[in-house]
Amino acid sequence: MSRNENEIRTLDPATVDKIAAGEVVERPASVVKELVENALDADAAEITVEIDAGGIERIRVADDGVGMSEEAVRKAVQQHTTSKLRSLSDLERGVSTLGFRGEALYTIGAVSRLAITTKPRGGETGTTLTLAGGEIEAVEPAGCPEGTAVEVTDLFYNTPARKKYLKRESTEFDHVNTIVTRYALANPGVRFALEHNGREVFSTTGQGDRQATILSIYGREVARGMVPIEEVAEGPLDGMSGYVSDPETTRASSTYISTYVNGRYVRTNTVRTAVVDAYGTQLAPSRYPFAVLDLDVPPESVDVNVHPRKMEVRFGEETAIREQIEETIEGTLLDHGLIRTSAPRGRSTPDETEIAPGSADRNRERSASKSGSPTARSSRASAEGSKHEHDGGSSGIEESDVSSASDIPVDGEETGPRAHEGSRFGAPTRQTAFGEPEGPSYDRLPDLRVLGQLQDTYVVCESEAGLVLVDQHAADERVHYERLRAELAGETTTQALVSPVELELTAREAELFASYEDALAHLGFVATREGRTVRITTVPAVFDATLPPDLLRDALAECVSGDPGDTVEATVDDLVGDLACYPAVTGNTSLTEGSVVELLSALDGCENPYACPHGRPTVIRIDREELAERFERDYPGHAERRD
Structure with missing residues (x-):
């Protein structure tokens, strides 16, 4: 390396600006966040967000706030200008406002083409200022209503490396939708409207009723399932308000847990964990409630500057705040008598559990009669957690006296009135298990002899190399x-459905449906949509039961992420991977010996038998050498003794 290449040098201002902008402006949603915060700080009563191509091509945020004079707007696009801070002490105390009007505009303008049209309240003439790459191109008088409209086009046009990493249009808009949704929920007294490619996604009333705002964004079904927080437990928070959903109004991801600190939307694991823990066993694994929580925190006790975009916060009394939130929500659920009508996946309520040999079949049949059809049962039994099982065993190893040869099929569906009966794994004292012949020979899997089940979740096998465990759900x-x-x-x-399935979608889910309608049609789902209601009339013949609403909704949620170059085929493959979860046998399911052999044989016939479609392992092996080490069979002097 030459001396010149190793020399310490000062970066030119343009490069510094672009690097700094990248810390704040990561994607179109980052721009929308800054502009919406500015509008709220400008005392806006109405905010309209217009998006084209997910925000990659165009973003426009208009408000009816205080507006700016020509002199003010000229200053607002300069570096290190703000209408919020006066001194360092303001920053150290914790800023009570949201956006820094000048800071945001300068940062966004450094990586886009920017046009600001604004008129102060009571002013006679407005101003339009255009900016490109941080440089002012023109400032002209304009006829416009009071307030401010900021239009951003060609985002990252001068930083192609950043633009390359933007996701596809539907993914970028989903992030925008989430941001606008969060601020609309936090500010029910402000009328929000969100449009994408000229079509309205949602609009709120702005009348100050948060439940009405929830109705506008999430729909009637979710709004009916929300209950207000009325009594706050003792703790360091000055106050807490908002809504949480009943235990059955849930989704497969935590996207719908919205947290605000002093009116500012933030991401915080502390609050999210407290919310989920408050529900305890009323939630199935990896199901998440809806929540809209506004925490009133003394400004000096929370640090809002731990993240460049102020999206995360650090609490001074984190443990005490978590306990206060959990206790408050738990009390709210108890006060409203929100007892779940069906047990979470893999568990039974006490009055359903009967610990006795051979009782698993009767329990399962009783549970099925309470929860509906096999398809509906498997829908509740599988979700994000089905792909990342962490259930604990609950019933131990059972032995049945029934000698019927009928076994549980691999797909988990009943084939006859005695489909769940059969020879179960013997108790530990069953000596014949050790003398049984070797199991079938496999092509891809090692030769295995089935020993039993662990926690009704893992199949325990013996191979020549050691101990083999098979995750029955992943397999x-x-x-x-x-x-x-x-x-x-x-x-x-x-095949056409006898009774079409109707889905009431949230605003976000409706956009996802529009984005993946072609992929769903490719799979064989025929659906029509009116507003946010989707009617599915036809499904692929491979799904031989009515498609439960939660299945499609969860599959859509899983499709949010992706690369901009994803094809319909890739999207279909992702959907198939998600749909494969639902009919699969779950953890905490007692299987017969015959059904385990069938499962292993089917797994051996797969192209890739070693991982589920989401990448989780199906089979793990503990080598005999590791077992010997664990039992310290190689200790000094052991070699001279008998094994």
Whole structure:
């Protein structure tokens, strides 16, 4: 390396500006966040957000706030200008406002083409200022209403490396939708309207009623399931308000837990964990409630400057705040008598549990009669947590005296009145287990002899190399995934539903449906949408039961992330991976010996038997050498003794 290449040098201002902008402006949603915060600080009663192509091509945020004079708007696009701070002490005390009008505009203008049209309240003439790459191009008088409209086009046009990492249009808009939703929920007294590609996504009333705002954004079904927080437990918070959902109004991700600190939307694991923990066992694993929580915190006790975009905060009394939030929500749920009508996946309520040999079948049948059809049951039983099982065993190893040869099929569906009966794994004292012949020979899997089940979740096997554990859900999921892929590889056969399935979607879910409508049609789902209500009339023939609403909703949520170059085929593959979860046998399910052998044989026939479609392992092995080490069979002197 030459001396010149290793020399310490000062970066030119343009490069510094672009680096600084990248810390704040990560994607179109970052721009929307800054501009919406500015509008709220400008005392706006109405805020309209217009987005084209997910915000990659155009973003426009208009408000009816105080507006700016020509002199003010000229200053606002300069570096290190703000209408919020007066001294360092303001920053150290914790700023009570949201956006820094000048700071945001300068930062956004450094990586885009920017046009600001503004008129102060009571002013006679407005001003339009255009900016490109941080440089002012023109300042002209303009006829416009009072308030400010900021239009951003060609985001990252001068930083192609950043633009390259933007996701596809639907993904970027989903982030924008989330940001606008969060601020609309935090400010029910402000009328918000969000448009994408000229079509209204949602609009709120702005009448100060937060439940009405929830209705506008999430729909009637969710709004009915929300209850207000009326009594706050003792703790360091000055106050806490908002709504939480009943235990059955849930989704497969935590996207719908919205947290605000002194009116500012923030991400905080402390609050999210407290919310979920407050529900205890009323929530199935990896199901998340809806929540809109506004925490009133003394400004000096929270640090809002731990994140460049002020999206995260640090609490001074984190543990005490978490306990106060959890106690408040738990009390709210108890006060409203919100007892779940069905037990979470893999668990039974006390009055449903009967600990006795052979009782698993009766418990399962009783649970099925309470929770509806097998399809609906498997829908509740599977979600994000099905792909990341962490259930604990609850019933131990059971033995049945029933000698019927009928076993549980691999796909978990009943094939007859005695489908759940069969020879279960023997108790530990069953000596014949050690003398049984070797299991079947496999092509991809090692030769295995089934020993039993652990916690009704893992199949325990012996191989020549050591101990083998098979995750029964991950294994069955892989089998279903490859079966679905094979059946959908050719021309998709469809079947009409006797009773169409209707979904009431949130604003976000409606946008996702629009984005993936082609992919769903490719799979064989025929659906029509009016507003936020979707009617599914036809499904692929491979799904031989009515599609439960939660399945489609969760599958759509899983499709949020992706690369801009994703094809319809790639999207379909993601959906198939999610759909394979639902019919797969879950953890905490007692299986017969025959059904385990069938499952292992089907897994052996897969192209990739070692991972589920989401990448989780299906099989793990503990080598005999590791077992020997664990039991310290190599201690000095052992070699001279008998094994």
